Amino acid sequence: MRATRYFLPTLREVPAEAELASHRLLLRGGFIRKLAAGVYIYLPLGWRVIRKIEQIVREETDRIGGVELFMPALVPQELLDETGRSGLEILFRLKDRHQRPFTLGFTHEEVITDIVRHTVSSYRQMPLVLYQIQTKFRDEPRPRGGVIRAREFLMYDAYSFDTDYDALERTYQAIRVAYVRMFQRMGLPTIIVEAEAGAIGGGSNEEFMIVAEGGEDKVLQCDTCGYGANAEKCELPDPQLTPPPVEGIPPAEKVATPNARTVEEVTAFLNTTADRLVKTLLMRVDGKPVAALVRGDRELNLYKLQHALDGESVEMMDAESIRQITNAPVGFAGPVGLPPDIPILADYELRGLQDFITGANEADAHLIHVCWGRDFPEPRWADLRVAEAGDKCPRCPNGTLREVRGIEVGHIFQLGVKYSEAMGALYTDAEGNQKPIIMGCYGLGVSRCLAAVAEVHHDADGICFPITVAPFEVVLILVNPEDTSQREVAERLYAEMLQAGIEVLYDDRDERSGVKFKDADLIGIPIQVVVGRAVQEGAVEVRLRTDKTPHRVAAEQAVAHLQALIAELKRQYEPTV
RNA sequence: CGGGGCGUAGCGCAGUAUGGUUAGCGCGCCUGCUUUGGGUGCAGGAGGUCCCCGGUUCGAGUCCGGGCGCCCCGACCA
Numbered sequence: 001m002r003a004t005r006y007f008l009p010t011l012r013e014v015p016a017e018a019e020l021a022s023h024r025l026l027l028r029g030g031f032i033r034k035l036a037a038g039v040y041i042y043l044p045l046g047w048r049v050i051r052k053i054e055q056i057v058r059e060e061t062d063r064i065g066g067v068e069l070f071m072p073a074l075v076p077q078e079l080l081d082e083t084g085r086s087g088l089e090i091l092f093r094l095k096d097r098h099q100r101p102f103t104l105g106f107t108h109e110e111v112i113t114d115i116v117r118h119t120v121s122s123y124r125q126m127p128l129v130l131y132q133i134q135t136k137f138r139d140e141p142r143p144r145g146g147v148i149r150a151r152e153f154l155m156y157d158a159y160s161f162d163t164d165y166d167a168l169e170r171t172y173q174a175i176r177v178a179y180v181r182m183f184q185r186m187g188l189p190t191i192i193v194e195a196e197a198g199a200i201g202g203g204s205n206e207e208f209m210i211v212a213e214g215g216e217d218k219v220l221q222c223d224t225c226g227y228g229a230n231a232e233k234c235e236l237p238d239p240q241l242t243p244p245p246v247e248g249i250p251p252a253e254k255v256a257t258p259n260a261r262t263v264e265e266v267t268a269f270l271n272t273t274a275d276r277l278v279k280t281l282l283m284r285v286d287g288k289p290v291a292a293l294v295r296g297d298r299e300l301n302l303y304k305l306q307h308a309l310d311g312e313s314v315e316m317m318d319a320e321s322i323r324q325i326t327n328a329p330v331g332f333a334g335p336v337g338l339p340p341d342i343p344i345l346a347d348y349e350l351r352g353l354q355d356f357i358t359g360a361n362e363a364d365a366h367l368i369h370v371c372w373g374r375d376f377p378e379p380r381w382a383d384l385r386v387a388e389a390g391d392k393c394p395r396c397p398n399g400t401l402r403e404v405r406g407i408e409v410g411h412i413f414q415l416g417v418k419y420s421e422a423m424g425a426l427y428t429d430a431e432g433n434q435k436p437i438i439m440g441c442y443g444l445g446v447s448r449c450l451a452a453v454a455e456v457h458h459d460a461d462g463i464c465f466p467i468t469v470a471p472f473e474v475v476l477i478l479v480n481p482e483d484t485s486q487r488e489v490a491e492r493l494y495a496e497m498l499q500a501g502i503e504v505l506y507d508d509r510d511e512r513s514g515v516k517f518k519d520a521d522l523i524g525i526p527i528q529v530v531v532g533r534a535v536q537e538g539a540v541e542v543r544l545r546t547d548k549t550p551h552r553v554a555a556e557q558a559v560a561h562l563q564a565l566i567a568e569l570k571r572q573y574e575p576t577v
Numbered sequence: 578c579g580g581g582g583c584g585u586a587g588c589g590c591a592g593u594a595u596g597g598u599u600a601g602c603g604c605g606c607c608u609g610c611u612u613u614g615g616g617u618g619c620a621g622g623a624g625g626u627c628c629c630c631g632g633u634u635c636g637a638g639u640c641c642g643g644g645c646g647c648c649c650c651g652a653c654c655a
Binding site: 015141300319511 | 578590604605616650652
């Protein structure tokens with residue numbers, strides 16, 4: 001491709017809206033352009049990278065027997081009614097001219113299950129893996145980081161159908177390996193961590209994370225065993241604390257704490273530390289009120305509370321309900337004197353704590369010297385708090401958790417029968433029994449991977465693409481277009497490279513060399529071929545984007561040299577599993 | 578949804594406190610010359626709904642009211 005005929009709108013100045021390096025570089029390099037918040041145009045260069053990524057995920061899915069199809073983005077709302085997902089806030093909604101409600105697909109479990117329930121009826125038709133690469137629409141509360149979290153984005157989603165859980169496990173493992181191979185081929189170093197299922201639901205699931213400072217997710221990793229988990233999910237072991245004796249602790253006493261609502265305000269006012277405080281979070285699980293207790297310096301993990309009560313949903317109680325239950329404004333709730341029909345759950349850690357401070361269920365007042373079992377009934381103990389760096393590993397005896405930030409690029413789920421039962425996707429087994437199909441689903445953020453690659457592979461000058469996903473393999477830089485001998489050599493080389501099947505961007509623009517070098521570095525094509533003054537000796541210079549050392553190569557041998565170099569670079573990204 | 582910030586040429590910004598010539602600067606763009614190994618130099622030029630609507634005023638980019646859009650932080654406050 002000739003740069004003079006291409007569309008390469010690079011920006012010299014940094015767009016004000018971008019914070020993350022990947023976002024900045026993708027905008028500056030002319031890969032993406034914003035149309036609205038979380039809505040992006042993929043410019044030619046970005047689109048070429050997207051297509052490389054798509055090709056990799058296709059090849060790896062096909063390799064394990066997956067079959068590609070293409071589902072509609074327009075999804076009738078009634079289909080989502082069947083699984084109770086039509087009310088999700090994340091959905092973009094619209095109506096047709098007959099006022100029939102539609103949504104824009106945010107994921108496609110219902111659509112694929114609909115196809116399968118009408119077509120798969122026998123155990124003989126499974127295992128089956130269907131997948132697509134398609135635009136997804138999610139009205140995110142806060143899009144950010146360019147295409148890292150967009151409202152319209154490209155996603156690969158695969159769905160598996162099996163007759164039993166052993167078969168699902170085999171399929172799941174095959175796809176898990178395929179994912180490892182995909183990310184290796186893209187040059188994305190991932191870790192696999194346990195995760196929460198969110199709106200997808202179902203059984204066990206894992207996320208593929210890129211460790212990156214700009215990542216949105218908090219990930220905990222054991223320093224000893226291989227355990228890793230999203231902070232949303234990360235379990236903590238019961239520390240089996242022995243309750244301290246209650247004898248000798250003064251009776252609970254009400255103290256005035258005017259306007260002290262937050263943990264910081266209360267500890268400052270009472271001149272104590274947050275670990276002497278017990279927070280009482282009034283929540284609703286499946287609409288029913290519960291009180292959750294965690295230490296003042298800890299965070300309640302909503303998912304853990306939900307799971308502890310086997311609930312479907314969890315939310316904070318609204319201020320008005322809190323006022324009714326505690327007779328106090330938000331900020332002064334406590335476990336002492338709560339209505340007895342409100343169950344109290346407390347984090348394991350609190351079993352080792354007595355003589356603490358809580359809200360008094362009264363405006364501008366807290367209780368000190370509170371003891372569970374004495375001042376209020378012994379709560380139900382559970383793992384409720386969000387894991388932090390320094391906590392004990394839940395899987396091995398000696399491990400300690402450390403915290404990193406991650407970009408979630410893939411998420412694989414064992415769904416089980418959640419969708420097949422809700423939607424009546426049944427098959428007949430060899431004995432003639434009707435059973436629900438056992439499903440799995442597997443997502444991979446294609447456009448997010450573009451950002452992840454840029455986030456992982458860049459330096460001060462621009463992106464450094466792995467050759468496997470680079471928009472071009474080689475950029476051919478003609479230093480001085482008015483120098484006829486340089487021009488001739490460059491034109492000949494360009495023709496030879498095309499002939500040899502090398503993906504080359506030929507920068508034949510009438511620009512100063514500095515502009516071309518800067519642009520080449522910015523857009524990150526892995527191999528740079530410079531046709532400049534070395535032409536006088538019949539040579540060109542070949543250098544890597546990542547290592548600027550020029551290698552003189554005779555012009556006649558350049559193509560052979562490049563082919564070898566490309567093969568060598570590609571070998572670095574061959575999968576190891 | 579809460580808090581903060583922003584909206585002026587394609588991009589980055591100044592001007593707004595204290596209303597008043599023809600609304601500026603840098604980059605980019607166009608023309609000519611120049612230069613040709615890391616965003617060249619000189620000269621000339623084009624390009625504006627000052628986010629939108631309404632109001633105050635002799636006069637609004639600037640003041641007032643309403644709306645929209647975009648960015649950041651938080652959304653676990655107890």
